[in-house]
Amino acid sequence: MTNAFDQALQKATGGYPVDTLIVTKSEDGEPEVSMFVLDADNQLLHVSYDPEGGIIFKTAQQDELLFSRLLLELIAKMQVLADRKWRQIQRYWVEDKATWEGFEHLLDAPNAPEVIGFNDPVVRKGSDRIQ
Numbered sequence: 001m002t003n004a005f006d007q008a009l010q011k012a013t014g015g016y017p018v019d020t021l022i023v024t025k026s027e028d029g030e031p032e033v034s035m036f037v038l039d040a041d042n043q044l045l046h047v048s049y050d051p052e053g054g055i056i057f058k059t060a061q062q063d064e065l066l067f068s069r070l071l072l073e074l075i076a077k078m079q080v081l082a083d084r085k086w087r088q089i090q091r092y093w094v095e096d097k098a099t100w101e102g103f104e105h106l107l108d109a110p111n112a113p114e115v116i117g118f119n120d121p122v123v124r125k126g127s128d129r130i131q
Contacts (some may be wrong), residue, residue, distance in 0.1 A: 012036075012044050015110025017072060021081050022108040023089070031089045031103050035083045037075065040066040047075055048098065049082030 009018065013036045018024050026032040034048040043065065046058040055075065059065065085106075092103035 009038075010105065016108070018044075019109075020076050021085065023085055023106050024108065030100055030108070031092075033085045033089070035078060037071060039071065040062075040068045047078075049079060051086045051088070053079065053083065055079065 013058050016024075016036055018036045018038055021033065021035050024032050024034065034046055037045050037047055038085055039045060042062070043059060043061050043063060045065065048058060050056065057065070076122055089100075089106060092100050092106075112114040
């Protein structure tokens with residue numbers, strides 16, 4: 001059963017792991033810093049971090065969402081890393097053209113091992129104090 005669940009999850013995320021910060025292109029072709037997470041009821045959420053510090057939750061389901069404390073901590077801690085990613089991406093904004101150019105090398109590929117996840121030292125730092 002786990003294998004079928006993992007395969008379905010892999011398909012739903014487009015091959016990206018859960019609990020891992022990624023940089024992709026949005027539907028509009030613009031950079032997006034986000035991650036996929038599972039709520040306490042195993043509903044898949046797409047958490048997107050905007051350049052101004054906002055956090056957007058996207059879900060295909062219309063069910064109520066159930067957040068564990070650990071998941072909320074992860075989402076909050078990833079904001080720091082998302083802000084760092086956005087600082088890198090901002091270098092590729094062309095003001096006079098009002099568009100993004102040349103940021104594609106910052107995109108993460110599905111199944112890439114170098115994306116930042118929950119076990120990253122920056123994310124784990126201080127987690128013992130927040131309980």
